[in-house]
Each structure stands twice: as C-alpha cells, then as structure tokens.
Amino acid sequence: MATRERRPGSRRFSPAAAGADLLLVLWFAFSLFPILWMILLSLKTQAEQTSTYFRFTPTLENYTTVLSAEGERITSVDFTGALFTSLVTSLGAVALSLVIGVPAAYAAGRWAYRGSGDVMFTILSFRFAPELMVIVPLFIIYNQLGLFDTAFGTIWVLQLVTLPLIVWILRSYFQDLPEELEQAALLDGYTRTRAFLTVALPLVRPGIAASALLAFIFAWNNYVFPLILTGSENPTVTVAVTRFLGGGGQAYYNLTAAAALLAALPPLLVALSIQRYLVRGLSFGAVKS
Amino acid sequence: MSTLELRGLGARYGKKPVLHGLDVSVGDGEFFVLLGPSGAGKTTTLKCVAGLVDRADGSVVIGGRDMTGVEPYERNVAMAFESYALYPQKTVADNLASPLRSGRLGTWTEAERAARIEAVTTTLGIDHLRERLPKELSNGQRQRTALGRVLVRPADVYLLDEPLSHLDAKLRATMRAELRRLGEFSRTTTVYVTHDYQEALALGDRIGVLRDGRLVQVGTPAELWDAPHDTFVARSLGQPEMNLLPARADGGVATTAGGLAVGVDTNVSGPVELGVRPRDLTVTAGEARPEGFRVRGRVELAERLGRSVELSVRTEASGGGPGDTLIAVTDDPDVRERTAVTLSTEHSRVHVFAGSDPGAYAHRVGSARPRTDTEGEQR
Numbered sequence: 001m002a003t004r005e006r007r008p009g010s011r012r013f014s015p016a017a018a019g020a021d022l023l024l025v026l027w028f029a030f031s032l033f034p035i036l037w038m039i040l041l042s043l044k045t046q047a048e049q050t051s052t053y054f055r056f057t058p059t060l061e062n063y064t065t066v067l068s069a070e071g072e073r074i075t076s077v078d079f080t081g082a083l084f085t086s087l088v089t090s091l092g093a094v095a096l097s098l099v100i101g102v103p104a105a106y107a108a109g110r111w112a113y114r115g116s117g118d119v120m121f122t123i124l125s126f127r128f129a130p131e132l133m134v135i136v137p138l139f140i141i142y143n144q145l146g147l148f149d150t151a152f153g154t155i156w157v158l159q160l161v162t163l164p165l166i167v168w169i170l171r172s173y174f175q176d177l178p179e180e181l182e183q184a185a186l187l188d189g190y191t192r193t194r195a196f197l198t199v200a201l202p203l204v205r206p207g208i209a210a211s212a213l214l215a216f217i218f219a220w221n222n223y224v225f226p227l228i229l230t231g232s233e234n235p236t237v238t239v240a241v242t243r244f245l246g247g248g249g250q251a252y253y254n255l256t257a258a259a260a261l262l263a264a265l266p267p268l269l270v271a272l273s274i275q276r277y278l279v280r281g282l283s284f285g286a287v288k289s
Numbered sequence: 290m291s292t293l294e295l296r297g298l299g300a301r302y303g304k305k306p307v308l309h310g311l312d313v314s315v316g317d318g319e320f321f322v323l324l325g326p327s328g329a330g331k332t333t334t335l336k337c338v339a340g341l342v343d344r345a346d347g348s349v350v351i352g353g354r355d356m357t358g359v360e361p362y363e364r365n366v367a368m369a370f371e372s373y374a375l376y377p378q379k380t381v382a383d384n385l386a387s388p389l390r391s392g393r394l395g396t397w398t399e400a401e402r403a404a405r406i407e408a409v410t411t412t413l414g415i416d417h418l419r420e421r422l423p424k425e426l427s428n429g430q431r432q433r434t435a436l437g438r439v440l441v442r443p444a445d446v447y448l449l450d451e452p453l454s455h456l457d458a459k460l461r462a463t464m465r466a467e468l469r470r471l472g473e474f475s476r477t478t479t480v481y482v483t484h485d486y487q488e489a490l491a492l493g494d495r496i497g498v499l500r501d502g503r504l505v506q507v508g509t510p511a512e513l514w515d516a517p518h519d520t521f522v523a524r525s526l527g528q529p530e531m532n533l534l535p536a537r538a539d540g541g542v543a544t545t546a547g548g549l550a551v552g553v554d555t556n557v558s559g560p561v562e563l564g565v566r567p568r569d570l571t572v573t574a575g576e577a578r579p580e581g582f583r584v585r586g587r588v589e590l591a592e593r594l595g596r597s598v599e600l601s602v603r604t605e606a607s608g609g610g611p612g613d614t615l616i617a618v619t620d621d622p623d624v625r626e627r628t629a630v631t632l633s634t635e636h637s638r639v640h641v642f643a644g645s646d647p648g649a650y651a652h653r654v655g656s657a658r659p660r661t662d663t664e665g666e667q668r
Contacts, residue, residue, distance in 0.1 A: 180374035183341045184438075186361040187368050189391030202378055 042257035049254040062258035066244070071259075074252065075243035077232055079259060082240035087266070089151055089226075089236060090219040093158035094166075094212050100159075101166035102208065106196060108167065109174030123167050126160040131224040134160075142229050149231040157225045162215035169214075173207035174200065213274055217267040237263040291352030291445035292317050293338065293478050299346035300333050307333050308502040310347060315478055315495075322493030323482045324525065330502040331482040332371065335448045338480065339368050351445050362393055367439040368448040371482075373431045375423040381434050382406055382419040388442040395443065409441045412471065428455040433464075440473050447479040453488060465491055486526045490514070498522050519650040520642050523564050529599060532615050533642075534563045541661055543641065547613030549584055549604055552660035553641050562651045564640040565615065570632045572600065572619040582657055583633035586615065591626050598624055602632060 041049065043058040065071050072078050108120055138157065139148075147153030177200060185195035226236040235243075241263050244256040293315040300308040308330045315321045323331045337345045340361040349356045356364055367388070375384050385406045389397050397405065410416040413433045423431055432455050439447055453461045453468075465488060468474060483489055489496045490510045497507040498521070506518035517523035524530045536545040541555040543563060551563060565582075590601035597618050604612045617632050624630065636658050642651035 178372060178374065180370045180372050181376065183336075183339070183361070184368070184370060184374040184376075185387070186341070187339055187364075187366060188388040188438075188442075189362050189393030191360075191362060194391075199376060 038257045038261060041254055042261055044254050046254060062254050066255055066259045077235055077240045077243050079240050082235050082237045085151060085234050086220055086237040089154040089158060090216050092155040093162045093219045094215045096155060097159060097162040097166045097215060098212060101163050102170060105167045105170035106174050109171045123164045127164040135228050139228055148229060149233045151234050153229060154226055157229055158219045161218050161222055165215045166211045169211040170204060170207050173204040177203055213270055220267050291478055293446050294350040297347030298337055300337055300342050311504055313497055313504060313507055318476055318478055320474060320479045320492060320494045322489040322496045323499055324489040324496050325499035326484055329499040331499055332450055335450055335480060335482055339366050339448055340364050365444055366446045366448055367442055367444040369435045369439045369450060369452045371450040373435040375431060375434055377423050380420050380422055384434060385437050385441045405441055409437045413437050429460055447477050449481045451483055468492060498525060517653055519652045520562060521650040527566055529567045529616050531564045531566050534613050536561050536563050545613050547604060547611055549613050551582060551639060551657040553657060554655055557643055557654055562642040564642060567616040567618045569634045569638040570617040571634060572617050573631050581633055581635050582639050583631055585631050588624060588626050588628050588630055591624055
C-alpha cells in the first residue's frame with residue numbers, strides 16, 4: 001500500500017490544537033477590537049458618536065474636518081502642521097541620535113574604561129525612568145532657555161527616547177563584529193577613524209537601519225514630553241489628536257478617532273514596509289552566530 | 290626588510306599575565322617560528338609586535354627603531370590572522386587591494402595594483418576567485434586570501450598566525466612547500482606562529498618554543514631536535530612523542546623503575562628522566578650490535594600505520610624490576626605481537642633530563658654514555 005507523505009503544515013485534527021486555535025482567535029478579536037471600534041467611530045457623524053450600534057451611515061466627513069480649517073477652529077491647532085512638526089522632530093531626533101549614538105555605541109562596544117558601565121547605565125536609565133519624573137524641571141529649564149514650544153526643543157528632549165535605543169542596540173552589533181577586522185585595517189595602513197568608517201560602519205548598516213526605524217516610531221508616538229513642552233505653535237501630532245477631546249467643552253470622539261488613525265498611519269507604513277528587515281535586524285544583534 | 294627585536298616583552302589579559310618578558314632577536318630576512326600549545330601566548334606575541342595590544346611591557350624594536358607608542362598603521366608590518374579577518378563586504382581582489390589603497394604604504398596606480406594582485410593570487414592559486422566574496426570561499430581559500438593580503442604589500446616584518454591550520458592535511462603539506470619557495474618570505478623578516486612541530490621544523494630558520502608566556506628554548510631546528518632544553522621541548526617535537534622513563538641516578542648509573550640501567554655522567558644524581566625518540570630506536574629480531582644502548586623486550590602491541598609499524602615494547606624484567614614500556618617505530622612489516630625484539634640506538638640518542646621537581650619539566654643535562662661499572666658489561 002502506498003503511503004502518502006504528509007505535507008508540512010497539514011496536521012491531523014486534535015482537540016488540543018483546535019482549542020489553541022480558538023484561544024488565538026479570541027485573543028485576536030480582543031486585541032484588535034479597539035482598532036475596529038476606532039475605525040467605525042471615525043466614520044460616524046457627530047450625532048451618532050456615542051451610539052454603540054453598528055448600523056449607521058458611514059461618512060468620511062470627519063477626516064476632511066480634521067485636515068481642514070474647521071478642525072483648526074475647534075482645537076486652535078493646525079493638524080496638518082502638527083503632522084509636519086512630528087515628521088520634522090522625529091526625523092531630527094533620530095538623525096541627531098545617530099550622529100551622537102553610533103560613535104558612542106562603537107566606543108561602548110569596543111573599550112571598557114573606568115566608569116564605562118556607569119555611563120551606559122545612565123543612558124539606559126533615560127529609557128526606564130518615568131518621563132513625568134523629569135518633566136517639571138525640564139519645563140522650567142525649557143521656559144528659561146526659550147526652547148519651549150520649538151521644534152528644536154522637541155528634538156532635544158526626544159534624545160531621551162531615541163538615544164538609549166540606538167546606543168544599546170548598536171553596541172551589541174559592534175560587539176558581535178570581530179575586533180580583528182579593524183585590526184587588519186590598521187595594519188593595512190588605515191587610521192583608527194578610517195578603520196571605523198570603512199570597515200566597522202558598513203558592517204552594522206542593518207543594525208543602524210533597524211534601530212533608527214524603531215527610534216523613529218518611539219519618537220513619533222511620544223506624548224508626555226510634547227504635551228508639557230509644546231504649546232499651540234509647534235505641538236506634535238500626538239498632542240494635536242487629544243485636542244479634539246475638547247478640554248472641558250464639547251468632546252469630538254469621532255474627530256479624535258479620525259485624527260488618531262491619521263496620526264498612526266506614518267509609523268504603521270514604516271513598520272509594515274520594513275517589517276522583515278526590522279525583525280532580522282533586531283534579532284541579528286542579539287543572537288551570537 | 291628589517292631586523293626585529295623583542296626586549297622584555299610582557300603582556301597581560303586583565304590582571305593575568307600572558308607573556309613574561311620575552312627576549313629574542315630575529316635577523317633581517319630570517320624566518321622565525323614560534324611553536325607552542327594553545328594558550329602559550331603565540332598570538333599575543335604577534336599582536337604585540339603589530340602594536341595591537343594596549344599596555345604591553347618591554348619594547349619591540351623593528352629595524353633599530355623602538356616601536357613603543359607607535360600606532361599599528363605606522364609600523365609597516367603585515368599580519369595574517371588565524372581568523373582570516375577578511376572584510377566580508379569586499380571581494381577577494383578588494384581585500385587584497387586594501388593595503389595598497391591606504392596610501393600609507395606607497396602609491397600605486399590602478400594598473401600597478403591590478404598587476405600586483407594578479408601576481409599574488411596566481412602564486413597562491415586563488416586567481417579564479419578574485420571576484421568572490423569571503424563567504425563564498427572555503428576555509429582553505431580564505432586562508433590563502435589572508436596570506437595574499439600580506440604578500441601583496443611590502444613590509445618590514447610579516448606576522449603569520451597559524452596560516453595553514455585550516456587546510457586539509459594534503460593541501461597543508463603542499464602549501465608548506467610552497468611557502469618555502471615564495472621569494473617574499475626569503476627576503477622579508479617573518480614571524481610564523483604554529484602549534485604543528487612539522488611546520489616549525491620544515492619552515493623555520495630558527496624556532497622559539499613558547500610555554501605559558503615564556504620562551505623555553507630558541508634555536509635552529511637541528512639544535513632543538515638534538516638537544517631539547519627540557520622534557521617539554523622534547524615532547525613537543527616528533528610523533529610519536531619521545532619515550533620518557535623516570536629513573537634514579539647514582540654513581541654514574543641511572544636505573545629506571547622497571548630495572549633498565551644506563552650509564553650517565555657521574556655528577557648526575559637523584560631523580561632523572563631518560564628520553565629516547567621512538568624513531569631513533571632500531572628494532573631487530575635477535576641480538577643487536579654490541580655497542581651502544583640496547584634493551585631486550587617483547588612486543589605487546591603492534592599498530593600498522595601505513596608503511597611503518599608503531600610498537601609498544603615491554604622490556605625484559607631485570608634487576609628485580611618489572612620492566613618498562615617503550616614505544617618504537619619500525620618499517621619491518623613482519624614484527625608481530627608477542628615476539629621478542631632488541632631495541633638499540635647510539636648512546637648520544639638517549640637524553641638524560643634531571644631535576645624533576647614534581648609538576649615541573651626536567652632539564653636536559655646530557656646524553657647517556659657507556660657504563661663504566663662492571664655490571665654493565667655483562668650482557
């Protein structure tokens with residue numbers, strides 16, 4: 001009797017596997033429901049915004065309102081301007097972090113000196129210390145230095161978000177790189193700077209791309225810093241979205257949902273387009289080959 | 290082209306010292322081999338010469354110039370790393386071009402570079418691989434590329450770290466012969482690191498044996514072979530390893546635990562070790578020539594290894610001893626297990642090592658000699 005080879009992926013039915021699948025489906029429904037709710041909410045009119053029915057007349061009016069002068073009249077903040085500010089500050093923050101962070105990560109990965117562990121821990125502590133802990137002194141400093149509500153001020157404070165990420169991810173990349181490659185370059189007649197630029201740097205490009213994109217998403221999504229440190233001139237998009245909730249006045253949930261979905265698009269597109277690259281880039285540095 | 294001198298060269302890994310003050314002087318154009326087991330400090334020595342070790346003690350002098358504090362890229366030394374250290378993003382040709390492009394070692398036109406690379410890759414038999422990336426090469430090809438990156442450029446000193454270790458046995462023998470023929474090596478001062486005694490003996494003008502960060506002995510291959518400084522050097526060279534029999538010397542005679550007795554210098558006394566290389570022992574079926582060192586025994590084990598046969602011989606119990614076990618090698622295919630044989634050699638081939646503190650290596654004090662007491666002449 002001929003036996004049939006089982007194809008990979010095909011499996012026999014078993015109650016345990018079916019139960020696991022069911023749990024997965026439930027989990028997906030649970031975690032994706034808020035997003036579905038938001039999409040539905042963004043399509044409802046002002047009158048229907050608090051109804052829980054799924055039957056309503058869908059409209060794209062909310063999106064046009066958010067992006068038009070009408071939206072600005074409601075929130076006194078230009079939403080498209082905020083989108084642009086977020087783009088500038090997030091890209092600026094990542095660029096500045098790369099300029100500072102790549103050499104810092106190289107130094108941290110290659111040389112141990114007195115206090116090097118403390119320096120690295122301090123950089124890491126920016127990540128796990130609550131932002132609210134430092135926000136009051138930062139607010140006072142920003143007011144006195146004239147950095148309040150400026151794009152440059154936001155770029156500056158976002159270093160607390162982007163720099164630790166880039167330094168710590170890239171440090172493991174540089175550590176995984178054999179030191180003898182740069183030593184070979186030194187013996188080939190290159191200075192230490194040129195050995196870094198021509199040998200080490202090109203080899204950590206995947207890591208630079210992955211950490212930069214991750215840092216971009218984190219910077220874009222940051223809320224607390226721009227909430228306190230920006231006003232009506234240069235708010236980021238995360239701050240602008242919440243303006244539609246109306247401080248004490250009329251709350252526009254449908255407009256908020258539309259604005260939030262618009263604000264989520266750029267990082268979503270970035271993440272989707274480089275998803276495979278991102279996963280590979282992040283895991284490459286972590287796993288020793 | 291330059292001389293190389295190490296003066297009290299020391300290095301530590303963390304707090305643990307790995308080199309304890311090496312002193313050696315390598316002549317212009319000399320091929321110097323550093324031989325030692327792994328962890329002896331061979332690679333560290335090379336990296337100290339190249340200037341890649343921070344905080345090394347002592348000094349490295351190349352061509353009369355003290356290199357202390359001189360950056361690696363200004364020392365004009367070339368090194369082949371054991372890990373190859375090929376630039377993974379560059380092709381073989383670009384790897385070889387790297388030292389020529391740095392501008393620090395001289396200037397070449399594009400055509401001169403291409404010609405140089407072609408010559409070197411052809412010599413090393415990797416000319417057909419010039420456009421490949423290192424990941425597309427076998428280990429042997431990578432090793433030859435690493436060697437090529439050294440040969441392609443002029444240098445005062447070549448440093449080669451186990452350049453043949455990853456080749457298969459056949460290719461290793463071929464490359465060993467090739468290396469000797471390469472003009473670059475006969476003209477350029479070279480330090481060659483290996484743990485393979487055959488490479489050391491075949492290639493080295495002189496050999497330095499390194500153990501635990503110390504140079505045990507420096508000498509020509511013949512010197513090391515004929516008069517090893519201690520039992521460590523003696524056992525480092527040759528396969529099978531030298532037979533070493535613990536013995537006690539008294540009144541010009543050394544007697545092993547098994548009862549074997551040979552004449553030694555009268556001022557040697559106390560615990561000694563007697564060493565005979567297996568290949569120095571002549572195996573004869575009956576009686577052997579009357580003069581020299583000889584001992585009768587019975588073959589316990591005969592291992593046929595191609596052309597030669599490795600024998601484990603139990604010597605005849607004599608003087609109340611239970612007999613000793615000696616390894617010998619013969620080309621005679623008819624030697625069978627449990628047959629009686631006589632092992633013999635010249636007295637000068639029997640090394641005497643004295644001063645065996647427990648755990649330390651005994652130093653060579655000379656070779657055996659004919660016994661002067663009456664008992665020795667009876668056989």
